[in-house]
Each structure stands twice: as C-alpha cells, then as structure tokens.
Amino acid sequence: MSQLATRDLTVRFGGHVAVNGVTCTFEPGTLTAIVGPNGAGKTTYFNLISGQLKASAGTVTLGGRDLSRASASQRTRAGLGRAFQLTNLFPRLTVLENVRLAVQATRDGAHRRGLNLWSVWNDHADLLARADAILAAVAMKEREMELVSNLPHGDQRKLEVALLMALEPQVYMFDEPTAGMNHAEAPVILDLIRQLKADRSRTILLVEHKMDVVRELADRIIVLHNGTLVADGKPAEVIASPIVQEAYLGLSPQDASAQHVALSHPNPAPRGGGLPS
Numbered sequence: 001m002s003q004l005a006t007r008d009l010t011v012r013f014g015g016h017v018a019v020n021g022v023t024c025t026f027e028p029g030t031l032t033a034i035v036g037p038n039g040a041g042k043t044t045y046f047n048l049i050s051g052q053l054k055a056s057a058g059t060v061t062l063g064g065r066d067l068s069r070a071s072a073s074q075r076t077r078a079g080l081g082r083a084f085q086l087t088n089l090f091p092r093l094t095v096l097e098n099v100r101l102a103v104q105a106t107r108d109g110a111h112r113r114g115l116n117l118w119s120v121w122n123d124h125a126d127l128l129a130r131a132d133a134i135l136a137a138v139a140m141k142e143r144e145m146e147l148v149s150n151l152p153h154g155d156q157r158k159l160e161v162a163l164l165m166a167l168e169p170q171v172y173m174f175d176e177p178t179a180g181m182n183h184a185e186a187p188v189i190l191d192l193i194r195q196l197k198a199d200r201s202r203t204i205l206l207v208e209h210k211m212d213v214v215r216e217l218a219d220r221i222i223v224l225h226n227g228t229l230v231a232d233g234k235p236a237e238v239i240a241s242p243i244v245q246e247a248y249l250g251l252s253p254q255d256a257s258a259q260h261v262a263l264s265h266p267n268p269a270p271r272g273g274g275l276p277s
C-alpha cells in the first residue's frame with residue numbers, strides 16, 4: 001500500500017505564496033480532513049497534489065514514486081483520484097455508459113493486444129460486470145439507462161463518485177463534496193465516503209468546511225493558514241489545541257469547549273486575525 005507524501009510543497013503566484021513549504025504524509029486507511037479559512041490554500045494544495053497546478057518548489061510522491069513532474073492524467077493513472085464537480089461526466093451518455101468508459105480507462109493495454117474478437121468480447125463482458133458492481137455499490141443500478149443530463153443534481157454528484165471508484169485509485173481526493181447540495185442529497189455522498197473509508201485500504205483527503213462532517217469522518221485533521229501547515233493531529237486534539245482555538249479561531253479558552261465551532265466560514269477573513277509567527 002502506498003503512502004502519499006508532499007515535501008516542502010510550495011507555489012507562488014507573483015509575490016503571493018499560496019502554499020508554503022507543506023510537508024505532510026498521508027497513510028493508507030486514513031481519512032484526513034484539510035481545513036482552514038477561506039483563501040488558506042486548501043484547494044491550491046489539492047491542485048498541486050493532483051497536478052492541476054505545477055509547484056514552484058517541493059515534491060509529491062506516491063509509494064515512493066516521484067510524481068512532481070507528472071501531468072494530471074499521469075498522476076491519475078498512478079493512483080491519485082480526484083473528484084471534480086460534474087466536469088468529468090458525459091451528459092449525453094447514459095449512467096452505465098459513463099461508468100463503463102471510466103472502467104475501460106483503467107484497463108489500458110487491452111486495446112493494444114490487437115484485434116482478437118474473443119478477447120474483445122471477454123473484455124466487454126468484464127467491463128460491464130465491473131460497471132454493474134460499481135453502480136450497485138452506489139445504489140444507482142435502477143438509473144443505469146438514464147441519460148446523465150436527465151439526472152437530478154444529487155445523482156449526478158453520486159455518479160461522479162462512482163466514476164472515481166471505477167478508476168480504483170489509491171488516493172481519493174474530495175474538495176467540499178457536498179457543496180451546493182440540498183439536505184436530502186448531502187447524506188448520500190457522505191455515505192459513499194463512509195463506504196470508501198470502511199475499506200481501510202484507501203487514503204482519503206477531504207477538504208471540508210462543515211465541522212460536524214469533519215468530526216464524524218476524519219481520523220486526522222491538518223490545518224492550513226496562509227498556505228502554511230499550522231496544526232496536524234487527531235480531530236479532538238486539533239480542534240481543542242490552543243493554537244487553533246485561541247489564535248486561529250479567535251476564541252477565548254472558555255469557548256474552546258464549544259461544540260459547533262467552524263474552522264472555516266463564508267467570510268473571507270479568519271476570525272481573530274493572524275497566527276503568531
């Protein structure tokens with residue numbers, strides 16, 4: 001099983017350092033929540049790991065393999081799976097066709113074996129069986145013949161997770177997976193993440209603003225502030241730590257026991273100002 005690691009990962013936009021020397025390892029079987037105020041660098045850190053953005057400095061490795069110079073698609077093939085909000089779906093294809101294509105994308109090499117009709121037929125049956133199993137896992141089998149464009153938003157987002165599962169990644173990356181979902185839709189996605197977590201062999205990274213979700217799902221929390229990693233540990237410890245409670249959240253020690261603090265919120269500026277240097 002493969003450890004994901006970033007070392008001194010840094011990106012600068014002009015004079016602004018959006019992610020600043022982040023060194024962190026993520027173990028298989030662990031769900032790590034990445035939290036921090038708006039603009040802290042969470043999505044940028046994701047972009048650097050998944051290869052959507054090139055780092056100014058530092059490395060990203062998976063199972064010891066250096067992916068720092070790899071493209072986003074090479075990183076996906078190496079095992080880094082990132083959920084994108086609906087951008088990976090083919091709206092004019094059916095649910096089943098979408099999943100089958102994603103399964104097919106993971107079986108590269110099959111098309112290079114030349115034209116052998118028996119193997120083409122076998123591959124086809126195998127792909128369909130795998131697509132079927134994934135649709136069953138996400139409870140979407142009854143919708144498999146529907147066009148994706150006709151699905152309700154919640155089902156489209158569920159399908160997005162199904163496509164990610166089809167890629168069989170070692171690392172699942174979710175950036176605010178329930179953003180824009182209603183009260184009925186959000187629990188379904190969280191259930192899927194719970195299912196993935198139950199497997200205990202996957203590394204899951206979750207950027208999430210909702211602290212109740214983080215408390216429930218995370219084995220570990222890391223906190224980014226101004227692009228820097230400022231806290232890392234078990235959820236209860238991180239949430240209760242003086243640096244997060246007093247400096248970061250701007251709460252008094254008495255408030256430190258508050259149950260519903262949010263480490264991130266809709267207002268761009270963090271409460272309580274900056275962290276001590």
Ligand SMILES: Nc1ncnc2c1ncn2[C@@H]1O[C@H](COP(=O)(O)OP(=O)(O)OP(=O)(O)O)[C@@H](O)[C@H]1O
Binds near residue numbers: 013
């Ligand atoms: N392509 C870019 N060019 C210039 N600045 C950028 C770029 N991408 C991100 N930034 C800046 O980097 C900082 C970190 O942004 P990022 O989106 O990673 O924060 P975040 O923690 O994900 O915030 P939010 O919780 O609001 O999504 C911000 O100041 C943002 O404006």
